[in-house]
Structures are given as structure tokens and as C-alpha cells.
Amino acid sequence: xxxxxxxxPVNTPPPPRKPTKRRRRAVAxxxxxxxxxxxxxxxxxxxxxxxxxxxIVFAVRPTGSTQLVPWPITLEHFDTVWxxxxxxxxxxxxxxxxxxxxxxxxxxxxxxxxxLARFKFRGQRVFLLALLCTQFxxxxxxxxxxxxxxxxxxxxxxxxxxxxxxxxxxxxLALILMSGFVRNISYELEEAAMVDGCSRMRAxxxxxxxxxxxxxxxxxxxxxxxxxxxxxFALMFxxxxxxxxxxxxxxYALGEFNTxxxxxxxxxxxxxxxxxxVFAVVQRFLVQGLSAGAVKG
Amino acid sequence: MRTRTWxxxxxxxxxxxxxxxxxxxPIGSVVYYSLQRYNVTQPWxxxxxxxxxxxxxxxxxxxxxxxxxxxxxxxxxxxxxxxLLGLILALVVNETFIGRGIARALVFSPWAVSGVLxxxxxxxxxxxxxxxxxxxxxxxIGSPGTSVLGNPDTVFDALVVTELxxxxxxxxxxxxADLQSIPKDLYEAASVDGASRWRRFTSVTLPHLKDAIILxxxxxxxxxxxNVDLIYTLTGGGPANQTTTLPLYVARQAVDSxxxxxxxxxxxAGFLILLFFSILYLRLSKFGSRA
Numbered sequence: 001x002x003x004x005x006x007x008x009p010v011n012t013p014p015p016p017r018k019p020t021k022r023r024r025r026a027v028a029x030x031x032x033x034x035x036x037x038x039x040x041x042x043x044x045x046x047x048x049x050x051x052x053x054x055x056i057v058f059a060v061r062p063t064g065s066t067q068l069v070p071w072p073i074t075l076e077h078f079d080t081v082w083x084x085x086x087x088x089x090x091x092x093x094x095x096x097x098x099x100x101x102x103x104x105x106x107x108x109x110x111x112x113x114x115x116l117a118r119f120k121f122r123g124q125r126v127f128l129l130a131l132l133c134t135q136f137x138x139x140x141x142x143x144x145x146x147x148x149x150x151x152x153x154x155x156x157x158x159x160x161x162x163x164x165x166x167x168x169x170x171x172x173l174a175l176i177l178m179s180g181f182v183r184n185i186s187y188e189l190e191e192a193a194m195v196d197g198c199s200r201m202r203a204x205x206x207x208x209x210x211x212x213x214x215x216x217x218x219x220x221x222x223x224x225x226x227x228x229x230x231x232x233f234a235l236m237f238x239x240x241x242x243x244x245x246x247x248x249x250x251x252y253a254l255g256e257f258n259t260x261x262x263x264x265x266x267x268x269x270x271x272x273x274x275x276x277x278v279f280a281v282v283q284r285f286l287v288q289g290l291s292a293g294a295v296k297g
Numbered sequence: 298m299r300t301r302t303w304x305x306x307x308x309x310x311x312x313x314x315x316x317x318x319x320x321x322x323p324i325g326s327v328v329y330y331s332l333q334r335y336n337v338t339q340p341w342x343x344x345x346x347x348x349x350x351x352x353x354x355x356x357x358x359x360x361x362x363x364x365x366x367x368x369x370x371x372x373x374x375x376x377x378x379x380x381l382l383g384l385i386l387a388l389v390v391n392e393t394f395i396g397r398g399i400a401r402a403l404v405f406s407p408w409a410v411s412g413v414l415x416x417x418x419x420x421x422x423x424x425x426x427x428x429x430x431x432x433x434x435x436x437x438i439g440s441p442g443t444s445v446l447g448n449p450d451t452v453f454d455a456l457v458v459t460e461l462x463x464x465x466x467x468x469x470x471x472x473x474a475d476l477q478s479i480p481k482d483l484y485e486a487a488s489v490d491g492a493s494r495w496r497r498f499t500s501v502t503l504p505h506l507k508d509a510i511i512l513x514x515x516x517x518x519x520x521x522x523x524n525v526d527l528i529y530t531l532t533g534g535g536p537a538n539q540t541t542t543l544p545l546y547v548a549r550q551a552v553d554s555x556x557x558x559x560x561x562x563x564x565x566a567g568f569l570i571l572l573f574f575s576i577l578y579l580r581l582s583k584f585g586s587r588a
Contacts, residue, residue: 037392041400044386048404050429051462054422066427108311115308127309129579134320135516136575138523140544141564143551144330145323168319171312200304229411231526236552247413251530254417261421268417272410279409280402287474 055272058265077266081253085263087270089242090249093159094228094271097245100163101227105174106220108167110212113178114204118187134172143236150237157240165237166227174219177289181215182208218285221278228275246271324568330561337555350562360538360546361563368522368542375460376518380510382461383468388502390469391476408466412526419459419531420446449536456540460527468517475509476502508581515578519571543567 059077061070081087115121116128146165147156155161185208193203231247238244244252246267253267334346354361390401407415422429423445430443445451479502487497525544528534534541534549541549544567550560 034394037389037394040385040389041394041404044389044404045400047462048407048466051407051418051422054429055418058421058427068432108315111308112312115305119302119305121305124305127313130316132579133575134316136519136571136578137320137324138544138567138571140523140525140548141327141567142320142323143548144557144560144564145326146319147551148326148557149318149323164315165319168315171315175312225409229409229414229526231411231413231529232548247411247526250413250417254413254420254530261424261427264417265421268414268421271414275409275411276406279406283402283405283470284398287470287477 052272055265055268058261059269061262063260063262077262078270080260080263081267081270085249085253085267086241086244087246087249087267090244090246091270093243094246095274096159097162097166097230097234098224098228100159101166101170102220102224104163104167105170105223106216108171109174109178109219110216112171112175113180113182114208116175116179117182128176131172131176134169137169139169139232143232146233147236155237157238157243159243161237162230162234162245163227165233166230170223170226174223177222178215178219181212181218181289185211214285214288217282218289221282222286222289224278225275327561327564327568330557331565333558333561335556335558335561337557343558346558350559351565353559354562354566360541361543361566363538364541364543364546367540368544371456371528371540371542372518372521374457375464375521376514378457378461379464379468379517379521380514382465384472384506384510386465386469387472387476388498391473405466405470407463408470410463412463412524413530415459415463415527416530419455419462423455446531449539452532452536453540456528456531459531460521460524464517464521468513471513471517472506472509475506479505512578512582515574515581519574522571543570 057068057070060073060075061067062074062076082091116124150156150161150165153161155164190203190207193207194200198206229247230245231251234245234248235251238248250264250267250271253264331350332346332348334343334349336342386404390397390404394400410418425431425442425444425447430439430445431441433439434441434443445455483501483505484497487501492500522542523544524542525548528540528542528545529548532540534545543563547560547563547567550556550563554560
């Protein structure tokens with residue numbers, strides 16, 4: 001180590017340059033200024049992370065403490081929200097709804113996305129147009145008719161009802177995304193399999209589905225995150241506390257426990273951890289997925 | 298390939314059924330309700346109302362106009378700032394540097410957080426006694442006991458910053474997706490021609506991003522217009538209805554007052570406004586020419 005450090009730079013043999021490397025250097029000019037990229041990055045990281053940090057600090061330090069670096073940490077607030085306020089139940093409800101929506105959105109959007117990408121059929125353009133238009137339908141403004149429908153169907157205060165409503169609202173965008181993914185997978189292998197005597201369905205499961213794995217991860221986690229965070233339907237359609245989801249429970253905590261910041265923060269951590277973890281794992285698939293055609297329609 | 302087969306119809310059937318029952322039929326019934334007196338708490342008054350709800354909305358309801366003006370202000374400020382900051386953030390995390398993967402995951406993570414949770418987190422951060430302003434005042438910055446959420450002059454700013462926290466990342470993700478599709482050769486060619494960094498940005502990056510910027514801004518504007526959870530939980534539309542958007546007003550008519558008829562008329566007004574945006578979107582995205 002020291003030898004390389006103390007060796008005068010004049011003696012260093014010039015590294016062999018491949019042509020590609022020279023071209024890359026041409027782009028990365030002004031090498032002295034490259035560290036500047038870290039200035040906005042650090043500023044933005046602070047903006048992002050300080051609020052998270054504040055929540056965690058409130059969640060783990062004893063009531064009344066004002067330490068910024070909490071030590072010793074306490075789990076009393078988690079005990080309060082999980083057992084006394086009922087976040088254990090809310091957590092269960094949110095997981096069930098999130099998984100339900102994930103399963104249905106993934107399966108139905110794969111079916112529909114495949115249909116859009118691989119077939120030409122009468123009414124296709126109208127269907128695609130309808131899918132696009134749903135992006136402009138405000139959930140809040142559908143509350144009244146949906147409430148009437150749900151009441152009529154006996155789906156108020158049921159997790160099933162919330163799953164159905166959320167699937168209906170998420171499916172159009174998921175389907176558009178999925179058809180973009182399917183279109184990016186070459187059709188030739190699938191065709192070859194069919195020429196070899198596979199049914200279309202077998203060809204799909206054997207050839208195309210394995211290549212769709214990143215798409216399934218992206219669409220599924222998108223659906224899970226959306227369902228996990230759904231607030232308005234859950235607030236409107238679940239009035240019984242044992243059917244509350246985490247966002248509804250949190251909004252309740254915001255109103256009722258204004259002063260108990262520890263409990264509020266602990267509830268926030270419970271609500272944030274699963275979804276932020278899911279997101280951290282899948283965010284690069286999301287970027288790919290969006291470039292596969294969501295924005296371009 | 299054009300095939301005469303039932304397969305595509307079978308594949309989209311479940312989606313069609315769900316859309317018909319939960320999206321199309323409700324829109325139709327909103328229009329129907331908007332012509333009715335329909336209040337769950339006063340069922341004896343229910344019946345056909347003609348255009349009374351709309352007359353009331355347009356001529357006797359200052360809160361309708363106030364919520365519309367606030368909606369416009371909210372969308373304009375919020376989306377404008379998201380576009381600016383989101384573009385900067387996307388450009389930054391598109392550069393190559395050590396730890397880029399982690400940095401991306403971190404700066405994008407608030408997007409995964411719900412509006413309610415965002416509210417909770419920012420209430421903790423902004424509360425006057427143990428929030429960040431208290432800590433800053435101990436360092437000699439600002440005055441102790443600053444309450445941005447309790448002050449009518451600053452509550453809007455707090456609302457905007459809070460929504461930026463989770464909104465900028467999503468905008469940045471949308472734009473990053475498009476940034477990555479710009480061929481590297483274009484930049485190399487531009488540098489060989491001696492174009493400065495700024496020149497490359499204005500002549501290569503921006504023109505390439507133009508469509509994505511227009512379309513995602515429109516989409517974002519609609520989503521922010523429809524955003525309810527954050528404002529509902531942070532201010533509840535107050536103080537004195539100053540932060541009530543149109544969807545929030547609808548939700549309050551529906552949830553709190555059970556005034557379904559009038560709420561539906563407000564909804565129809567909202568639909569008409571959004572219809573304008575959807576037509577604009579479809580025009581600009583040249584829908585159909587690519588299908």
C-alpha cells in the first residue's frame with residue numbers, strides 16, 4: 001500500500017487505453033467537478049431521511065425524553081399500539097388485503113396484458129382507451145356510488161369488499177404495464193414451441209412466464225404497496241374497528257392520541273417497515289416497468 | 298396477427314366485468330344521483346331534483362368555488378415543484394457514482410409511504426415542542442416554539458413540503474425511466490462536438506424528455522387533484538376550509554353529511570374538469586397512432 005502511495009506519479013506507467021475507455025473519458029469531462037453531484041444528493045438525502053429518523057426516535061425513546069440519539073431504547077410504545085390500540089389487528093387486515101390485491105391484480109393483469117400484447121381483436125382500441133381513461137377517475141369521487149353498491153352487496157366492513165374495490169381501481173394501470181412487459185419479450189420462442197406441438201397455454205407457461213418474472217415482481221409489489229396504503233375506501237367502507245387497516249388506524253391515532261407522540265410514531269413504524277422494505281427490494285424493477293410504457297400510454 | 302378466436306376476450310373478461318361494475322356503472326349512477334335529492338339522514342325529502350343541485354352549487358355555494366380555487370392552487374404549486382425537483386433528482390441519481398443503488402433506494406423510499414403515514418411523520422417532525430424547529434432553535438436558528446401547522450399563514454407551505462416529500466420521488470422515478478432510454482451515443486457525439494454539460498442537457502436531454510415531462514406532468518396533475526388522504530389527515534381541509542380541495546369537499550359531503558345528491562353534483566363538476574385533462578392527455582400522447 002505505502003509503496004504505491006509514495007511512488008512518484010511520474011514513474012507510473014501510462015495505463016493501456018482501450019478505445020472504448022477513451023470515448024468514455026470524453027463524456028466524463030471536468031473530472032474535478034464530478035464530486036459536485038454529491039451536494040444535491042446529500043441535501044436530498046437529508047430531506048428524505050430526517051423525517052424517517054424523527055419517527056424512529058419518537059418510537060423507541062421513553063415518553064418525555066427529548067434525546068436526539070435515544071439510549072436506552074424502549075419498546076413500550078410498540079406494546080401500547082400493538083396490543084392496546086389494536087395495531088396487531090390492523091396489521092393483520094392490511095397484510096390480508098395487500099396479499100389479496102397482489103394475487104388478483106397480478107393474475108388478472110397478466111391475462112389481460114397478454115391478450116393486449118399478443119392478439120389483435122375487435123374492440124382492442126376501445127378497451128385500451130377505456131384503460132387509459134380510468135387513470136383520470138378520482139377515487140374520492142366514486143365514494144358515493146361505491147358505498148351504495150357495497151351496502152347493497154353486504155360488503156361493508158369486510159376485507160373481501162376492500163380487496164375487490166382496490167383490485168378494480170388498480171387493475172387498469174397494472175394491465176397497461178403488463179402488456180408493455182409482454183410486448184418486450186420476443187414472440188418467436190413461444191411460436192416455435194407452438195409449432196412443436198405445444199398448446200398456446202403450455203407455450204405461455206413454459207416459455208413466456210419465466211421471462212416475465214421481473215414484471216410479476218414489479219406489478220405485484222406495485223399492487224401490494226397501493227393496497228397497503230389505500231386509505232379512503234378503507235375509511236369509508238370499514239366502520240368497525242376490527243376491520244380497520246393500518247392507514248385508518250393511524251388516522252384514528254392522529255385524531256385521538258394527539259399528545260401521545262410515542263404511540264403515533266410506533267404505529268408509523270409498524271405501517272412503514274413492510275412497505276419500505278418491499279419498495280427497497282423492487283424499486284429498480286419499478287423503473288424498468290415504467291419505462292416499459294406506462295407513461296407513454 | 299389477427300385471429301378469430303375467443304381467447305383474448307376470455308382473458309380480458311374479468312377486467313371488463315370489474316371495470317363495468319366498479320368504474321363505469323358508478324359514474325353513471327353519480328350522474329343519476331346528481332339529479333336527485335338524496336340524503337341518507339333525511340330520506341323523506343328524497344326524490345327527483347332536476348338541476349337544483351347544480352344551481353345550488355354554481356350560485357349559492359361559495360365553498361364550491363373556494364375549493365375549486367384551492368384545488369387549482371394546490372395542483373399548480375405542487376406539480377410545478379415536483380417537476381422541478383423531480384427532474385433534478387432524476388438527473389442526479391442517473392449519474393454514475395459509488396453507492397448509487399443504495400442512494401436510489403433511499404431517496405425514492407418515501408414514495409412507498411401512504412399519505413396518512415406521511416402526515417404522521419411530519420406531525421412528529423414539525424411539532425413545536427420536540428420537533429425540528431425546536432432543535433434548530435437550540436442551535437440558534439429560528440425562534441423556539443415555532444408552530445408551522447398551527448399558523449394559518451404557514452400551514453399551506455407545510456402541506457406543500459409534506460406532499461413534496463413523497464411526491465418528488467415518484468416524479469423522479471417516472472423521469473428516470475425515460476432518462477435511461479436516451480442512447481449514450483448522443484451524449485458522446487455531443488461532447489465530441491465540444492458541447493458543454495449545460496448544452497448537452499438543453500440539446501439532448503430536454504428534447505428527449507419533452508414528451509415524458511408533458512405526459513407525466515398531466516398525469517401527476519390529475520393525481521394531485523384527486524389526492525385526498527394527505528390533506529384530509531393533515532389539515533382536514535381547515536383552517537376555515539382554506540385547504541379544502543374539491544375531492545375533499547365531495548368526501549366530506551358523502552362521509553360526514555351523507556348528502557349523496559349534492560355530493561354527486563360536485564362529483565360531476567369534478568369529472569367535467571378532469572375530462573378536459575384526459576382529452577388533452579389523449580391528444581398529446583397521440584393515442585391510437587401507436588396502437
